[in-house]
Amino acid sequence: MSPRCAETVALLQELIKIESVNPALSPTGSGEQGVVTFLEGFCRERNLPYEVQHVVDGRSNLLTWVQGQDSNKRILFLAHMDTVPTGEWDSNPFSGEQREGRIYGRGACDDKGSLAAMLIALSTLGDRQPKATIVVAAGIDEEGPKAGARAIAQSGVSYDAAVVGEPTDLELVVAHKGSVRWQVEVEGVAAHTSKPHLGVNAITGMAKIVLALDEFNKTLALRTHPLVGSPTLTVGLIEGGIELTTVPPVCRIWIDRRLIPGEQPQEAIQEVENILERLRQSEDKIKVRSLLPAKEDPAPASAESSKIAAVAAKACADIAGTGKYVGVPYGTDASQLSLAAIPCIVLGPGSIDQAHTNSEFVEIDQLAKAVEIYQNIMLSY
Numbered sequence: 001m002s003p004r005c006a007e008t009v010a011l012l013q014e015l016i017k018i019e020s021v022n023p024a025l026s027p028t029g030s031g032e033q034g035v036v037t038f039l040e041g042f043c044r045e046r047n048l049p050y051e052v053q054h055v056v057d058g059r060s061n062l063l064t065w066v067q068g069q070d071s072n073k074r075i076l077f078l079a080h081m082d083t084v085p086t087g088e089w090d091s092n093p094f095s096g097e098q099r100e101g102r103i104y105g106r107g108a109c110d111d112k113g114s115l116a117a118m119l120i121a122l123s124t125l126g127d128r129q130p131k132a133t134i135v136v137a138a139g140i141d142e143e144g145p146k147a148g149a150r151a152i153a154q155s156g157v158s159y160d161a162a163v164v165g166e167p168t169d170l171e172l173v174v175a176h177k178g179s180v181r182w183q184v185e186v187e188g189v190a191a192h193t194s195k196p197h198l199g200v201n202a203i204t205g206m207a208k209i210v211l212a213l214d215e216f217n218k219t220l221a222l223r224t225h226p227l228v229g230s231p232t233l234t235v236g237l238i239e240g241g242i243e244l245t246t247v248p249p250v251c252r253i254w255i256d257r258r259l260i261p262g263e264q265p266q267e268a269i270q271e272v273e274n275i276l277e278r279l280r281q282s283e284d285k286i287k288v289r290s291l292l293p294a295k296e297d298p299a300p301a302s303a304e305s306s307k308i309a310a311v312a313a314k315a316c317a318d319i320a321g322t323g324k325y326v327g328v329p330y331g332t333d334a335s336q337l338s339l340a341a342i343p344c345i346v347l348g349p350g351s352i353d354q355a356h357t358n359s360e361f362v363e364i365d366q367l368a369k370a371v372e373i374y375q376n377i378m379l380s381y
């Protein structure tokens with residue numbers, strides 16, 4: 001193992017040992033502040049300037065950088081500090097154990113592997129000054145409502161491009177889906193079920209809406225994007241009724257609508273509104289409304305024609321034999337960065353197949369290659 005690889009492994013192990021479960025996902029989650037404090041020490045030790053950016057509820061991003069030759073050019077490397085909760089693990093999820101060429105633990109690939117690789121790539125630039133200023137950001141809340149990336153996008157600092165670190169197996173992701181999620185509620189009228197004609201059954205009304213949405217979902221398959229495929233609509237949750245002998249006065253569903261690049265969240269909501277309007281006008285006169293605002297994660301514009309994608313493709317090909325432009329169905333912090341029109345690629349060590357599992361790991365070989373790739377991008381952009 002090269003000294004730089006050993007350094008990356010050691011940093012990753014330290015990061016895994018700091019539990020940083022997103023508090024929005026688990027009431028016992030500690031959040032990211034432990035990692036921020038550790039990284040402040042890391043930056044001081046290596047003489048890297050840094051800034052702690054308060055975001056929300058005492059939770060902060062940490063940004064560190066190396067000044068470039070051209071003060072007008074700036075690129076962002078972003079990886080998130082928060083993790084999902086641990087659930088049932090066979091071993092200690094916070095050990096950072098090294099076994100069979102892998103590092104195990106919660107966050108190993110999602111997303112502390114990317115974070116460690118970006119930080120080592122930045123801190124080992126030595127006297128090679130990049131053309132663009134390189135900012136590495138450790139962000140909060142990617143597994144939640146993405147407040148960290150949103151704060152960076154809205155900070156007033158402009159970026160020419162961004163590399164979002166997520167476990168892509170070192171494949172170069174230039175496009176991914178977005179999502180918009182919200183609830184729809186049908187209002188009925190309660191009555192005793194011995195005289196149901198005196199009431200209006202909200203569950204029956206909702207059943208018609210669910211079937212109409214299912215029909216609509218089939219039509220979405222006709223829209224396709226060459227890299228990410230088709231949009232989808234899933235009714236993922238339903239809740240209704242009070243108890244068995246009352247005609248249900250209310251029923252709610254939760255809609256998860258996946259967007260392809262080019263589709264806007266508000267347009268997707270409007271399409272569903274049009275279906276609801278038809279059912280309001282139907283002979284059933286269903287009393288239905290969308291509960292807004294929705295949770296919006298836009299699909300970033302495809303980065304296929306961006307300079308960052310071209311630079312990363314060369315780095316990936318030279319170092320890992322990857323670099324073909326690919327699309328993925330899951331979302332990332334790039335959704336929020338795209339609101340500031342920053343061209344984004346997603347690229348990092350580890351596989352999405354291990355993310356969120358109870359045997360999460362990252363291969364050391366990929367981790368080492370990620371450091372090379374990130375540093376190559378930093379110096380070539």
Ligand SMILES: [Zn+2]
Pocket residue numbers: 080110111142166167
């Ligand atoms: Zn992640």
